[in-house]
Amino acid sequence: MTKTILCAAMCFCSLALYFTASVSSNTGQTKSTITFTKQIAPIFQKRCEECHHNGGAAPMSLVSYEEVRPWAKSIREKVSNRQMPPFHASGAIGRYHDDPRLTDEEIAMIKNWVDAGAPKGNLKDSPAPITWKNDWKLGAPDLTLTVKNVYRLKANPKDQYVFFVFDHVFAEDTWISSIATRPGNPKAVHHANTHLIPPTMKVPEEGYFEGDFNPGAHGTIMISGWVPGTNDVRLPQGTAVRIPKGMRFGIQIHYGPNEQPATDQTSLGLYFANGIVNKNLRMMFGDRKDLLIQPNDPNYSLTSKSTFGGDALIRFFHVHMHLRGKSYAFRFTYPDGRVETVFDVPNYDFNWQRSYILREPMRVPKGTQVEFIGTYDNSKQNKFNPDPSQSIRWGEKTTDEMMQGRIFYESVDEKLNLNVKNGRVVVTETANK
Numbered sequence: 001m002t003k004t005i006l007c008a009a010m011c012f013c014s015l016a017l018y019f020t021a022s023v024s025s026n027t028g029q030t031k032s033t034i035t036f037t038k039q040i041a042p043i044f045q046k047r048c049e050e051c052h053h054n055g056g057a058a059p060m061s062l063v064s065y066e067e068v069r070p071w072a073k074s075i076r077e078k079v080s081n082r083q084m085p086p087f088h089a090s091g092a093i094g095r096y097h098d099d100p101r102l103t104d105e106e107i108a109m110i111k112n113w114v115d116a117g118a119p120k121g122n123l124k125d126s127p128a129p130i131t132w133k134n135d136w137k138l139g140a141p142d143l144t145l146t147v148k149n150v151y152r153l154k155a156n157p158k159d160q161y162v163f164f165v166f167d168h169v170f171a172e173d174t175w176i177s178s179i180a181t182r183p184g185n186p187k188a189v190h191h192a193n194t195h196l197i198p199p200t201m202k203v204p205e206e207g208y209f210e211g212d213f214n215p216g217a218h219g220t221i222m223i224s225g226w227v228p229g230t231n232d233v234r235l236p237q238g239t240a241v242r243i244p245k246g247m248r249f250g251i252q253i254h255y256g257p258n259e260q261p262a263t264d265q266t267s268l269g270l271y272f273a274n275g276i277v278n279k280n281l282r283m284m285f286g287d288r289k290d291l292l293i294q295p296n297d298p299n300y301s302l303t304s305k306s307t308f309g310g311d312a313l314i315r316f317f318h319v320h321m322h323l324r325g326k327s328y329a330f331r332f333t334y335p336d337g338r339v340e341t342v343f344d345v346p347n348y349d350f351n352w353q354r355s356y357i358l359r360e361p362m363r364v365p366k367g368t369q370v371e372f373i374g375t376y377d378n379s380k381q382n383k384f385n386p387d388p389s390q391s392i393r394w395g396e397k398t399t400d401e402m403m404q405g406r407i408f409y410e411s412v413d414e415k416l417n418l419n420v421k422n423g424r425v426v427v428t429e430t431a432n433k
């Protein structure tokens, strides 16, 4: 029944698409009439400017025609092969929050525009300019944590990694509904993964670890992955993440290559839960430490398995591998025997790790089996591979490998019924009885 409705809706959609396409060709929208100001600038505002503005994460601004024109050929290439905007999960466009992918029509439009000589068009057709601010998208956080000292990056043609630990120790269990990341220097910060740090972890006086440092080996728990333009999403009312008493936050920052010395002081913004909290967000973790990749192996794969012990509502996904990482998929086998790949990163890119937050959470029944499948390319075809002649094992260095998959979900049956105010549980009289 549902299937029929879905099919009907889809058929209708493709009909509608066909219809608009023929209408637009009837109105004579040929290659030569596509101009920057009229058709291209609105796409770039929506899908590129967030990173490609002065002071944004990308190396160049793509706001004015004069800034865009010299890049036309490169833009054509990067959007055609979907390298830009960066997004690495497959599936329907719009399945995830902050999904920047272009539609096939938008890509065709950009290609046709470049092929026609990238005409500027009439200035009066330009959309109103956007002012980009490096600001909190969810409004002022309830608690802002800032890296202790300004960090000085040396000029470096290579990527650099630093794991910072924030000073703030949570004196009580605290329930939060969102974590936002605000890079101190958006140009320098390429991506960042946020971790919860147990009291047992020894932190150096300066408050950070440079280079290859594996926080997981110190008992930390990764809880979010950030790239420019993403992840400022609040959990719905009733669901929250508990930060246990005594914990701290840490953030692993990947800095891109920089020609000039630079500074950064990144902040995390925490948003407290309020009202009745019924669910503590949980994580299913897929991992294999017995990984062993032979030299030059272009397609090494291994699987880790887990099972949902109760009905679950899945909210987001994250995967983490290193430089040989090629693809990662989560395959579900439902209790009725049906098999489905629910999450797939077919072209894994170490430089673009992020959380993939579902717009519509996904419900799965108790007993659903999960296969976490990581695949690696240790051949010279992998352009990130520093040395195909090495055999590779699990390890903390980026030249070793990891195989981490995470599914963040809530338990359908959980009903904590906690009265939470500003992140703290309020003990009411009835709760005492």
Ligand code: HEC
Residues within 6 Å of the ligand: 044, 047, 048, 049, 050, 051, 052, 057, 058, 059, 062, 071, 074, 075, 078, 079, 084, 085, 086, 100, 102, 227, 228, 229, 256, 351
């Ligand atoms: C999430 C941030 C982000 C978004 C959104 C984004 N870019 Fe980029 N872009 C980058 C970064 C960072 C680089 C530098 C290379 C890298 O790190 O991959 C880059 C590189 C490029 C390059 C290659 C520059 C070179 O040196 O050859 C082109 C072309 C480009 N982007 C075009 C676009 C276009 C067109 C869009 C929108 C349709 C877009 N990008 C959206 C972040 C972004």
